[in-house]
Amino acid sequence: MTALEVDNLTKRYGAHLALDSLSLRVESGNLFGFVGSNGAGKTTTMRIVVGLLAADSGHVRWDNAPLPAAGTRFGYMPEERGLYPKMTVAAQLTYLARLHGLTSLQARQAMLGWTDRLRITQHRDSPVDSLSLGNQQRVQLAAALVHEPDVLVLDEPFSGLDPLAVDAMSEVLKEKAAEGIPVLFSSHQLELVERLCDQVAIVRSGRLAACGSLEELRGDSRDAPLVVHVEGAEADWPLHHTDAISTFKRHEDGISLIVQAAPGQDENIVLRAAMQHGTVRRLTRERPTLTQLFRDLVEPHGFADLQNESETSK
Incomplete structure (x- = not known):
């Protein structure tokens, strides 16, 4: 089965070990939740996966081929949103689609389709910085989807969204997974991760603390x-x-x-x-919830992760 594989990634920022031989596998069609405290290594992992950051050691593979591989299209949603604030929504999405190789007609059709699907049709001609944070988040998701990617990597996609927007984004991610797209996303909303995901990885201080389906993580x-x-x-x-x-x-x-x-x-x-x-x-x-599992695995190490966050953000 086609899969996104992360194999023994290690990354240092100076003296601080941000990732320590971290491995995980996201199968096609899976919604994969990536959770951990701030500074645990989630964003570093995602940046390496999409090629924005080089690992000190380890490999990332898609369909058994090392990345970056020609023709592999990632849909990436960074934690620090990367939109052009003065560009209109329509112009921005069309431009990004063209950068990924779509024709002018294909790019326009994709822009129209995703602005309609994410319920931001009325904002097509508005500059991004005039939108609410929630609608900016929808535009950012559209930017990750507009070129029909092979893999979705989303860093905190639900951050700051109201319940209706959370529902809309959840439906889109479930639809993409149903199409066979592997979806890797991070979130601090553990009840949402528990509800949506096929697999969950809990990362702690750059290491994988637990990984599997919720049933597997809960135990017998x-x-x-x-x-x-x-x-x-x-x-x-x-x-x-x-x-x-x-x-x-x-x-x-x-x-x-x-x-x-x-x-x-x-x-x-x-x-x-x-x-x-x-x-x-x-x-x-009483079988443990994901929140309870997370607390048991992460709380004793939380301060170390906060120190890592401070170092990696310098």
């Missing part, structure tokens, strides 16, 4: 903690059953408890223990 549901709501029970009832329950803490609802069964024990043991203290209203397995 049989190992997930139990959420137990026992009506009328004292808050520390698990202390009476340390043979069955190893740890417990208050659930976010303020009523239930999250309990971890002792090694070798199953939920029936916990259920019987809970029933001794009141009426059990809820007993479920």
Whole structure:
């Protein structure tokens, strides 16, 4: 299967190691979420992928061919938006399409199509700097799409968008993935990444901390903690059953408890223990969300990533 492959990328900025042998693979037709704290290495990776920055070592391949390869068309949306502020939307998109080799007619048709698809038709004759930040973001996405790229690489495409714009952009990305385009994008909106993506990579201090489908990252549901709501029970009832329950803490609802069964024990043991203290209203397995996984993997290293961000932005 055709794929975008990132193989053992390493990049230093002076003494700071921004990327440390980072590898990932984005299959055709996949929406791939790339998440990490500020300074973790996401933007550096994307710049290397599209050829704006050279890696110290490692390789990027598309369809098993090293990049940059002749004929490979990237749709790139940088974090620092790269539009011409005084140029009209129509002129800008037509110009960018022509730069990618489209004829005048093809470029105009692409401009008309994408401004209509992204609901900025009424702004075609407006200078970019006269638009709201959300509409500028839509123009930036149109600029990444106007030449019908083979690969999409989008750095924080949802930043600053209102819910309607998020929905519109999400639909476009899902459509492109359905056409077989690999879509790599970064975002701090983890609930959105969880909802959209086929695969997720969590990067920490330039290294890959975790990668896979959300189901793979969550692990075996049989190992997930139990959420137990026992009506009328004292808050520390698990202390009476340390043979069955190893740890417990208050659930976010303020009523239930999250309990971890002792090694070798199953939920029936916990259920019987809970029933001794009141009426059990809820007993479920709580599998971690992407936000919870992210916190577990990244929070202890967050300060190091912020230091990296400071160094790489100098």
